[in-house]
Each structure stands twice: as C-alpha cells, then as structure tokens.
Amino acid sequence: MSTYSLSDGLASGAPRSSRAPLLATWIRDSGAGVLASIAWIAFGLSCLWWADVGDWSRTHSLGIAAFVIAAIALFGTVGADYLGAAGQALHKRAPWLVALGAFLTVWEVATAKFAWLPLPFFPPPQAIIDVYTDDLPKLLDSVFASIKLQLGGYLIGVAIGFLTGVSIGWSRAVGYWVHPVLRFIGPLPATAWLPIAFFTFPSSWSASTFLIALATGFPVTVLTWSGVASVSNAYYDVARTLGAKPSFLVLKVAIPAALPHVFVGLFMGLGSSFAVLVVAEMIGVKAGLGWYLQWAQGWAAYANMYAALIVMSLLCSGAITLLFSIRDRLLVWQKGTVKW
Amino acid sequence: MVATALAEAVMHPAAGAALDIEQVSHAFDIDGTELPVLSDVSISVEPGEFVALLGPSGCGKSTLLRLVAGLDKPKAGRLREDEARIRNPHPSRVVVFQDPTLFPWRSVWDNVALGLEAQGILKSQRHRVDAALDLVGLSSFRNAYPHQLSGGMAQRVALARALVNDPKILILDEPLGKLDSLTRITMQAELVSLWQRKGFTTLLVTHDAEEALVLANRVIVFSERPARVKADIRVDRPYPRHRGDPYLADLRRQILGLLGLDATW
Numbered sequence: 016m017s018t019y020s021l022s023d024g025l026a027s028g029a030p031r032s033s034r035a036p037l038l039a040t041w042i043r044d045s046g047a048g049v050l051a052s053i054a055w056i057a058f059g060l061s062c063l064w065w066a067d068v069g070d071w072s073r074t075h076s077l078g079i080a081a082f083v084i085a086a087i088a089l090f091g092t093v094g095a096d097y098l099g100a101a102g103q104a105l106h107k108r109a110p111w112l113v114a115l116g117a118f119l120t121v122w123e124v125a126t127a128k129f130a131w132l133p134l135p136f137f138p139p140p141q142a143i144i145d146v147y148t149d150d151l152p153k154l155l156d157s158v159f160a161s162i163k164l165q166l167g168g169y170l171i172g173v174a175i176g177f178l179t180g181v182s183i184g185w186s187r188a189v190g191y192w193v194h195p196v197l198r199f200i201g202p203l204p205a206t207a208w209l210p211i212a213f214f215t216f217p218s219s220w221s222a223s224t225f226l227i228a229l230a231t232g233f234p235v236t237v238l239t240w241s242g243v244a245s246v247s248n249a250y251y252d253v254a255r256t257l258g259a260k261p262s263f264l265v266l267k268v269a270i271p272a273a274l275p276h277v278f279v280g281l282f283m284g285l286g287s288s289f290a291v292l293v294v295a296e297m298i299g300v301k302a303g304l305g306w307y308l309q310w311a312q313g314w315a316a317y318a319n320m321y322a323a324l325i326v327m328s329l330l331c332s333g334a335i336t337l338l339f340s341i342r343d344r345l346l347v348w349q350k351g352t353v354k355w
Numbered sequence: 356m357v358a359t360a361l362a363e364a365v366m367h368p369a370a371g372a373a374l375d376i377e378q379v380s381h382a383f384d385i386d387g388t389e390l391p392v393l394s395d396v397s398i399s400v401e402p403g404e405f406v407a408l409l410g411p412s413g414c415g416k417s418t419l420l421r422l423v424a425g426l427d428k429p430k431a432g433r434l435r436e437d438e439a440r441i442r443n444p445h446p447s448r449v450v451v452f453q454d455p456t457l458f459p460w461r462s463v464w465d466n467v468a469l470g471l472e473a474q475g476i477l478k479s480q481r482h483r484v485d486a487a488l489d490l491v492g493l494s495s496f497r498n499a500y501p502h503q504l505s506g507g508m509a510q511r512v513a514l515a516r517a518l519v520n521d522p523k524i525l526i527l528d529e530p531l532g533k534l535d536s537l538t539r540i541t542m543q544a545e546l547v548s549l550w551q552r553k554g555f556t557t558l559l560v561t562h563d564a565e566e567a568l569v570l571a572n573r574v575i576v577f578s579e580r581p582a583r584v585k586a587d588i589r590v591d592r593p594y595p596r597h598r599g600d601p602y603l604a605d606l607r608r609q610i611l612g613l614l615g616l617d618a619t620w
C-alpha cells in the first residue's frame with residue numbers, strides 16, 4: 016500500500032518535473048543539428064536573396080546546394096536513431112556544421128552582396144566554386160605534379176636520412192666524418208640552396224627533388240641518430256647473451272627501439288619539405304600548386320589563389336594524417352607507455 | 356614416450372658445462388679513480404652444479420656475472436667454460452638480469468623467441484617458445500606487450516626467454532627478487548625441478564640466504580667490495596628441501612654471521 020502511494024505521488028509530480036529535462040535532452044541531442052540546418056538555410060538564403068555585386072555563374076547552384084545540406088542536417092538529426100553510424104557522425108560534427116554555415120553566410124554577405132570587403136582580393140564562395148568547376152583540369156594537373164614532386168623528394172630524403180642516422184648512431188667512424196658535415200650544412204634552410212641547385216642540376220625537377228630531400232633528410236637524420244644513440248645498453252646486453260650478431264643488433268634492437276624518435280623526424284621533415292616544395296614550385300618548376308599560386312597572382316586571379324590554398328592545405332593535412340596512421344600502426348606497443 | 360626422451364637427449368647432449376673462474380680481478384674507472392670490485396676471485400664449478408652467490412649489496416656480484424657471460428673482460432685472471440676461454444657472449448651461457456629488460460616493442464611471445472630468432476633457428480623451433488611460456492605460466496599473455504605485465508610477470512617472461520635457449524650455464528641475477536612470496540616459492544620449486552631435469556649448471560645471485568640454501572648445492576659468500584670469496588659452503592641435502600630443516604637453519608645462521616648479522620640473528 017505504501018509503495019503504491021509513493022509511486023502515485025511520483026507519477027502525479029512527474030509531468031511537471033520531467034518537462035524541463037525532456038527539453039534539455041532534446042536540445043542536447045538535436046539542438047546542434049537543427050541549428051546547423053538553420054545556419055545552412057541562412058547561407059542559402061543569403062545567396063539567393065540579394066543580387067550579386069559581381070558576375071558569378073554559380074551563385075544559384077550554391078544556394079540550392081546550401082539548402083540541400085540544410086535538409087540533410089535536419090533529417091539526419093531527426094532520424095538519427097534510424098541512421099546508425101552516419102547519424103552518430105553527423106551528431107558529432109553538428110557544432111562544426113553550425114560554425115561553417117554561419118561563417119559562409121557572413122562571407123557571402125560581406126563579399127558578393129554588399130562588398131564590405133574589397134572585392135578582387137576577397138572573392139565570395141561562389142567564385143571559388145567557379146574555379147573548381149571551370150579550371151579543374153589545370154588545378155588537377157597541378158595537384159598531381161605537386162604530389163609527384165613531394166613524394167619523390169620526401170621518400171628519397173627519408174631513405175637517405177634514415178640510413179645516415181642509423182650509421183652515425185651505430186658506427187663511431189661514420190659519426191666522426193658525417194657529424195661535422197651535418198653540423199655545418201644541416202641547419203642551413205634548404206631554400207638557401209635554391210639558386211645554386213637550379214644552376215647545377217640538369218633539370219628544375221631534379222633540383223627541386225634534391226631540395227625537398229635535403230629539407231626532409233636533415234631532421235630525419237638527426238632524430239634517427241639520436242634515437243639509435245639513446246638505446247639502452249641493457250637491450251644490447253640481453254640480445255648479445257642470446258647469441259645476436261651485429262646485424263641483429265642493428266635491425267632488431269637499435270632500429271625498433273629508435274622508431275619513436277624516427278617518427279618525430281619524419282613529421283618534422285614533412286613540415287619543412289612542404290615549405291621547400293612550394294618555394295621550389297614558385298621559383299623553378301613550371302608545375303604544381305606553388306606554380307599555380309604564382310600564376311594566379313600574376314593574373315590577379317584571387318579566387319584561384321584561395322582555391323589552390325584550400326587544396327594545398329587539404330593535401331598537407333592529408334599527408335600528416337596518413338603519417339599519423341602509419342605511426343599508430345607501427346608503434347602500437349607505445350600506446351600504453353607514453354601519453355599518446 | 357621413449358622416442359621423445361631419446362630425441363630430447365640427442366637434441367641436448369651434454370647438459371651442463373664446467374665453469375672455471377681463475378684469479379679474476381676487476382675494477383671500474385669512476386671519474387679517473389679506480390674502483391676495485393673483484394679481488395682475486397677463484398671459483399671452480401662442476402658441470403651441473405647449482406651455485407648460489409651471496410654478498411652485501413654493491414660488492415660485485417652482478418659484475419662477476421657479466422664477466423661469466425662474456426659481456427665484459429676481467430682486468431686480470433681467466434674464465435673458462437669447459438676449458439674454453441670465455442671471450443664473448445654465447446647462447447650456451449644465458450643471463451637473466453636483475454631488471455627483466457624485456458623489449459617493449461615486442462609481444463611476450465616475441466620476447467621469449469628472441470634467442471632462437473637471433474640464432475636463426477626460430478622457424479623450426481617455435482614449439483620451444485610455447486613450451487617455455489607454459490613453463491612460467493604465461494601462455495595466456497603471449498600477445499600482451501611488456502607494459503601490460505606486472506613486475507613479477509615480466510620477471511617470469513625474462514626467465515622463459517633464457518630457458519628457451521637450453522643453456523649449458525644459466526646465470527641468474529636475483530631473478531626472483533621482484534616476485535611475491537607465494538609465486539617466489541613456486542618458481543623456486545620450478546627452478547629446482549627444471550635444473551634437475553635438464554642438468555644445466557646454475558649460477559644464482561641472491562640476497563636471500565634461505566633461498567640460496569633451499570636451491571643450491573653450494574653457497575659462496577662474498578666479502579664487502581672488492582669482493583673476495585669469504586666462504587664456500589657445501590649444502591648436502593636431498594631435494595625437495597624443507598624450509599624448516601634444522602640443518603639448513605644452522606647453515607643459515609652461519610651465513611648470516613658471515614654477512615655480519617650475528618648480533619641480531
């Protein structure tokens with residue numbers, strides 16, 4: 016009896032006290048998604064409401080696309096329970112969708128509609144879309160040229176840097192000769208070699224490859240070396256008493272133990288090689304995104320510059336992400352020993 | 356049964372090796388001053404003997420083991436394994452170090468397989484790795500990484516990594532020091548039965564006089580640094596030994612006296 020009365024009392028009080036939590040849960044679960052939808056509707060409206068101050072062909076399509084995205088965000092949020100992983104992913108990214116939609120709206124209004132920002136220098140979103148559709152072949156060519164140059168130079172630099180680093184770390188004799196050279200030449204920014212490289216190498220492509228390899232090679236060498244040099248003697252003692260030969264000590268003890276350091280070098284090398292790549296393309300090579308930027312600047316085609324910049328940053332962050340996933344795969348054992 | 360026993364006998368012929376430590380002295384350079392660590396140490400170990408080394412901390416026990424392993428060369432004197440001079444490490448003399456020093460980038464199984472891999476015989480001998488892991492009771496942790504093990508488990512992996520090589524001389528530097536007392540007693544019994552089965556010569560450094568007496572044929576007591584052989588005590592008792600054995604208790608008192616603890620014991 017007493018339990019009944021207790022539950023009755025709770026039940027009668029329930030609607031009042033649970034309305035606020037219900038609203039709170041709804042806002043927590045769907046609020047961001049709905050806001051994202053509103054933000055993108057606002058962007059779509061901002062495209063279509065006023066007339067453009069300039070002449071861009073894809074304003075209308077862009078507005079429609081914004082509405083489509085808004086619809087996807089809305090239905091994805093409302094129907095999240097039926098969408099599984101996709102719904103989850105949308106839920107996680109909804110706050111960013113809000114920010115992006117708002118940013119695009121402001122950008123659209125500030126450039127294409129009222130030209131608050133001086134026009135040729137700050138193109139509206141649709142101008143950049145125009146570049147991606149109309150200038151696609153040239154842009155793609157540039158992307159491939161950049162990837163080819165970067166990949167070749169980076170891989171050569173990594174291979175040489177890694178081998179040099181292991182040799183210096185392992186052999187006193189090699190260290191004696193290579194260490195001073197490294198000290199003398201290494202800290203020089205690779206771009207300082209640029210004029211000489213373009214003179215002395217048979218082609219601008221080989222010169223740029225050399226420069227990128229140089230920019231990559233130095234950090235990789237130094238960090239591989241310090242990694243190999245800092246391997247505890249205890250590991251070598253264990254391996255030697257178990258019958259390890261020198262080759263085993265290098266390949267199965269020194270290198271795996273040094274790998275965490277090596278990856279730091281690989282990241283640093285990647286960063287500095289990007290810088291060299293762009294400069295080399297701007298100055299010497301007549302292809303690639305760096306050259307595209309340069310060319311766009313020559314024609315005062317600012318939309319093309321922004322478009323190329325966006326592609327470039329996607330490529331660079333893609334490369335870093337790829338390297339991270341390689342590291343995560345090779346260094347799983349480290350996951351519990353250091354802060355990841 | 357007979358066939359496998361025969362195969363084992365053929366595979367591991369002479370189990371233990373003789374070890375001769377002849378007038379060995381050693382010293383380290385610390386900041387230009389010479390620190391004498393071993394002073395004229397002579398020990399002759401018969402094949403298959405189980406010798407325990409006891410001594411104060413820092414007297415030079417680990418140093419002596421490194422010399423036996425061939426990791427360092429003595430300043431004076433000679434070491435021989437079965438009449439052959441010890442100049443370099445060799446898998447016939449395997450060391451279990453004071454620290455387990457497992458390779459953190461290798462799984463437990465791969466750590467145990469290290470010796471066979473280094474000698475280039477892992478492909479045909481994988482079952483030995485499984486057997487060694489079984490022996491130390493860590494088969495279920497074969498895929499774990501060292502950082503996922505407890506201190507005692509890591510020490511057991513280090514033991515398995517040594518045993519898998521079927522050494523002629525097993526060199527143990529306080530291998531049971533980090534184990535809890537229960538595991539420790541179990542591992543002591545395992546060690547004795549293993550030693551009796553395989554017949555390898557064993558050199559065990561320990562801080563624990565009781566452990567030395569339960570395990571060894573012979574207990575050698577060192578002096579303070581620089582280590583000299585202070586006493587060489589034969590322990591003629593059958594295995595398995597009983598901890599409460601009055602004969603062992605008597606020897607224990609004697610040894611603790613040699614280590615300078617007679618006032619309290």
Ligand SMILES: Nc1ncnc2c1ncn2[C@@H]1O[C@H](COP(=O)(O)OP(=O)(O)OP(=O)(O)O)[C@@H](O)[C@H]1O
Pocket residue numbers: 383384385390392410411412413414415416417418419453580
């Ligand atoms: N590589 C080294 N360089 C210089 N001195 C060393 C070196 N290794 C050991 N020593 C010194 O030699 C002495 C003996 O060291 P050792 O490790 O052999 O002691 P131990 O008897 O094993 O002690 P414990 O029981 O505490 O392990 C110590 O005083 C130590 O400082």
Ligand SMILES: [Mg+2]
Pocket residue numbers: 416417418453528
């Ligand atoms: Mg020691």
